[in-house]
Amino acid sequence: MNAPIDGLRTPSGGLVDRTRRISFSFDGRSYEGIEGDTLASALLANGVHLTGRSFKYHRPRGILAAGSEEPNALVTVSRDAARVTPNLRATQVELYAGLIAESQNRWPSLERDFGRINDLLSAFFPAGFYYKTFMWPRKAWKALYEPVIRRAAGLGRAPTHADPDRYAQRYAHCDVLVVGAGPAGIAAALTAAASGARVMLCDETAQFGGSLLADGGALIDGLAAQAWVRQAIESLQSNRRVTLLKRTTAFGYFPHNFVGLNERLNDHCEKPPQHQPRERLWQVRAKQVVLATGAIERPLVFPGNDRPGILLAGAAQTYLNRYGVRVGTRAVIVTSGDDAYQTALDLKAAGIVVAAVADLRPEAIGALPEAVRQAGIEVLPASTVLGTEGDLRVKAITLGRVEAGSIQPGQRFECDVVLMSGGFTPSVHLFSQSRGKLQWSDALKAFVPAVSAEQERSAGACRGVYDLGDVLADGAAAGTAAGEPAATGAAQRRFSVSAPKRGSESYLGVLPQATSPSGDKSFVDWQHDVTTRDLALATREGFQSIEHVKRYTTMGMATDQGKTSNLNAMAIVAKSLAVAIPQVGLTTFRMPYTPVTFGSMAGTSRGDLFDPVRTTPTHAWAQARGAVFENVALWKRARYFPRGNEDMHAAVARECRAVRNACGIFDASTLGKIEVVGPDAAEFMNRLYVNNWANLGVGRSRYGILLREDGFIYDDGVVARTAADRFHVTTTTGGAPRVLGLMEDYRQTEWPDLKVWLTSTTEQWAVIAVQGPNARLVLESMVEGIDISAAAWPHMSVARGKICGVPMLLFRVSFTGELGFEINVPSDYGQSVWEAVFAAGRQHGITEYGTETMHVLRAEKGYIIIGQDTDGTVTPDDAGLTWAIGKNKTDFVGKRSLDRASMKAADRKQLVGLRAKQPGVVLEEGAQVAEKPGQQPPMILIGHVTSSYASSVLGHSIALGLVAGGRARIGQTLYVPMPNGDLEVEVTSPVFYDPTGARING
Amino acid sequence: MLIIDCPYCGKRPEIEFSYGGQAHLARPQQPAQLDDQAWAEFLYMRTNIKGVYAERWRHARGCGRFFNALRDTTTDHFLAFYKTGEPRPTLPAQHERTT
Amino acid sequence: MADATTRSLPSAAATQWLMSMPPAARFVLHGDAAARAAAAPVWGTAFAEQACRAEIGNGRAALWLGPDEYLLLSADIESEAALAASLEQALGDLPHALVNISHRQFALEIRGPHAATILSGACPLDLDLAEFPIGMCTRTALAKADIVLWRTAAEVFHLEVWRSFSGYVTGLLNEIALEFHRV
């Protein structure tokens, strides 16, 4: 273990517990931190600034900030092979005992990195380099460029095992959602809660208080800032209508005040509680939103501004006051305003040598600069920065003096930290996501919220209000207004505040430089390595829109989305285009504010719960019989029932023969069922389906076809009339919801005058198909109340009766071409009745069969499957189903479209049979059909195979296909081109088996 | 996720609804009377408005009813909800821009 | 033979907080106010005119599902057929649709201090007692399943779930509830 560098941790102060020491490792070396540390504060306490390599040039980079805006210190934190989280900001990672973190984007190590050569060769890596360079030869991409780029460009590594943790989601509703628990947010939550509103207050950090946590001296209502925060949070906690969420990032603002929050419940725990989700995604609907998202300190752009040890001044103050960490021993502060002077005083009081405060302003006057001078610190107004030195850590800075517009060389200071402050940039990300309109403020040199698009208001620093007293008042006013949007003139809560006045002076763009500046780069976007030169190049090459400059230079496109860089970039682009900043425009803020894990987004939708798995009443029976299941829509259906060592082919061949020669039993429960009831039921069906329903008698059924208005087949199924005013409509398994939706659409919006109603009965009935020449033998002794003899009960009959003592709706219907029945019984009886039929069928050779056998049997008969033999462009005539269309009907859905000339063209693709000349060859479904053999691509193709099977009953393979002018080609030889040559096929009728239908009527 | 004010059930989250496309398109009483061009217009031609759009929604995972809404496609804000069959409501002048 | 025919129920959840309810007789009644007026005396409960409200009495319930759609529940499964017949008789020639859906769905009851919170893990509605009071019922979403949700007491919710979704819905609720009800 490395001994901590003595003296970097202050002896007292801050929100850390020095008695609780925590060991952790970073890049394989052990360190010690204390309770309350982040990884960043602990590393700094150990003197470690170097935490990463930059993305493009692999320059050494250190911790820049103290919050979620950190662009440099990205780390991978891992607990085991499955729990590896890359791209975490060290500034947000809370320390726990045994934490293992690694730096990223370096190889082989942080100190010696081969990629650094990119920096030396950087003249060859300008903006747009990737667009310009890796164009050709094409083959080099896979072999050369891509592997190299991927290794060089990687940010972190992904876990190698499936994520074992649980992730939860929750919908939440509130009157007021307050985002950000700094002074403005807390004040807003207090006043909103006081009005009785349901309030949610969230903050991305582990502790409420925001900037107050790093504030050394402020008094609020007579209390020290941190004590005031404690008291306020306690008061909110005691209110049952308030929900407080720590470690919770509001990452996305969606229409109608729908806000996504990501709560991290136990990433900070040494041992996460066993049943607790790791993260929770909150989907919050708020009547009112108060954004109190604060502001981010703006870095300064000067040559060599990216060396480790160069930090934001406010970050240094936070590390000192909140974590008790001195970021260095000898500091130079470069600032555009008064704020950093307070930092200078705080640092000096903590024993850090402040070599100088370089002020960019021509003069440094006022109470704070005066106090700093009084403290014996050199103050240098009219300063600029000409360069820095140091390899893995800054060791000196050279200042310049701005005199009458020219740059004079200034002093060189040795130092181990440079603290910079360019003022503040309000965090308007969420406001902008909400589609609120921003306005440029010349005074603040920043965009601030102007016009809200939602029931939303911003408060505090995120709208450019910086002085603590004003911030609290602003937050309180926002909370009052949000809590009681109807009330006007409510008394405003005031806070008595004693704190140094906060300045709002800020700086934008590049610091003044001599005409031939030093060779070092001036970074604008740390994370994506975008420099002033890249931006200049982009504008020189003609990019004028900030959105284009962004994409060309990748500025602001890294995981930090340019939190610290966007405004400086805009200013630089504006200057080089010689336009005002608002004219350059602002790039779009997008969710997420900070990265959100896939686990959080997925929530419970994984594994068995990814999608509902729907099972039928006989599922357990099929499982016990060893069925192999397939997914059909959300259903699990038994596909085949292998016996012994049978593969699918053998099992299906056996099942097919059993149905054709004896009897099979099949679960058809998944078919959609819709009960169409009412005095106008027949009229409704007539208007909707192609068939004529008026002449369908009670107790009879018919094969129905439903088109869309464009004339193409939408669904099909057997429709039975069970009473004068009642139809039992069946649909395809997957089509049930959309058919019901289409029916409801016409019923409600086109024909509201019809007295008819629709009820889904799909799951009311278990459907047991008994098919085959022995089917009647099996059932005749079981069926009560229906004479199912051939004479009394022809094909397509329907009747109510009983079986096994339970009510039944019995169909004589066949999707196999054999004599067939479909027993409908209430679902809870499904398994019991199935078992009884199966037992009774034993002596007649009954065999259970699955969907694969069903497919073969129906294909042998040329029966289509919607979605397999049709594809949304097939008319009834194309499918050979013109016979189903009701004669003399003047209208039905889709009829007018069928009358268009193109729908009757002779060369439309028509359903035909395709029989391979080699009987053992099973064509590939989806294979194309050609008229001429031996073609080379691009071929002239006239159709494709839609269904294809080996038929054990026929002794040869069969296929259905859609072929242009197919019916006129029956008897012709066509060709199915395959990688190994053409397969010859004969065009046949789609009905391969029992073309006269003798068996079905048996 | 939008909030949609079902005329029957009140304000509900978008996840309960299915979208139904442009509103106020009535199926012709006698389609056979239409020539191909007119039929194609009915079948395929839809407006795509930047501004206030009358559209259909169905409270599919709720009361099941179709209804209509006026939505500003530039803001996703709804300006009115009304039952199927009711005329399109007149809005205050500032909303009636349709480009 | 009837004796041998047993009901196989879709769900057997039985914990402190999640219970499968016994089978019930269920009907969907579609029709206008006249149809409801005719059915109410036979059914024995009123039919709420207010949207999303249930009326209960004598082991029966009538839940508003849509402006002309009600879900009728009766604990008495023995008289399912007789109930249907007497409703049809009372409705007579009034335009209506009465459909037996006793087996289409089953019921779960979620109870306890975490009931609303657990449901909020997958249901997008505001289940605060003021927003979703006792007696409120509606079809809604529970993640990827559609359910009918009915609050029967401050901390008791009745869910009607299509039977094939039983594994998904009970699995989902158990997963969500794990952090509240440690096994």
Ligand SMILES: [Zn+2]
């Ligand atoms: Zn509704």
